Every structure is written in structure tokens, then in C-alpha cells.
Amino acid sequence: MAKYLISFPSAAMVVPEGEWEEVGRDAHAVIDEAKAAGVYVFAGGIAEDVPPVLVSADGSVAEGGYPWAPPLDGGFTVLDLPSRDEAVAWAARIAKACRCEQELRAFGFDRRS
Numbered sequence: 001m002a003k004y005l006i007s008f009p010s011a012a013m014v015v016p017e018g019e020w021e022e023v024g025r026d027a028h029a030v031i032d033e034a035k036a037a038g039v040y041v042f043a044g045g046i047a048e049d050v051p052p053v054l055v056s057a058d059g060s061v062a063e064g065g066y067p068w069a070p071p072l073d074g075g076f077t078v079l080d081l082p083s084r085d086e087a088v089a090w091a092a093r094i095a096k097a098c099r100c101e102q103e104l105r106a107f108g109f110d111r112r113s
Contacts, residue, residue: 003041003107004087007076010048012100019099026097034079034090043077078107 015023034040052065052072065072077094081087087104095102 001080001082003078003080005078005105006091006094006102008100008102009074015099023099030093030097039079039081041078041080045075046073048073
């Protein structure tokens, strides 16, 4: 089994007026299916109203994230799945529910974690 990150940036989620409630229902239904299937690890969205801070190796703290990186926002789901093919299938279900493309990435395995 491997853990997969299925995510989208906020700008990708363009939902027509009046459809947000339906999208929310559909997205939560897919998450409920993942929980029932025993593959759900966690899901959520980046709290965009809470600004990031950058904590240096010396412990100093600066407002904002990496100045050279694009902002990190949007939503994500982490699932524990037996294959990349299954991860693609779950990403497709989430994409359909959210009405936007999803990016799929595999987490590297660290046997000590």
C-alpha cells in the first residue's frame, strides 16, 4: 500500500453560481466512500484566511511562505491505496465530484515513519 495525495489549487475550482451545495454533497459522498472502503487517511483544505509563516533552521519566524514558490492553497485528500491505478480511479471520482481536475502524487516511503 502507498499513500497518495490528490489535490487542487483554489483557482481550479470554478463552480457555477448555485451549484456549491451540490458540489459539497458530492465531494463529501466520495470521502464517505473512501472511509467505508478503508482507504481514507485525511482530507481538508488550506485555511486561506490564516497567513503562512516561514520558520528557519535557527528558529526565526518570518511572515509568508517561501518567496520564490507559488502560494499553497486549495484542497487535498490523502488515501492509502494498493496501486497507482486505484489512485487514478479515486482521483477521477474526486475530480467529478469537485468539478475540477485533480493532481495526483505519491508519497515516498520512509520505513522509519
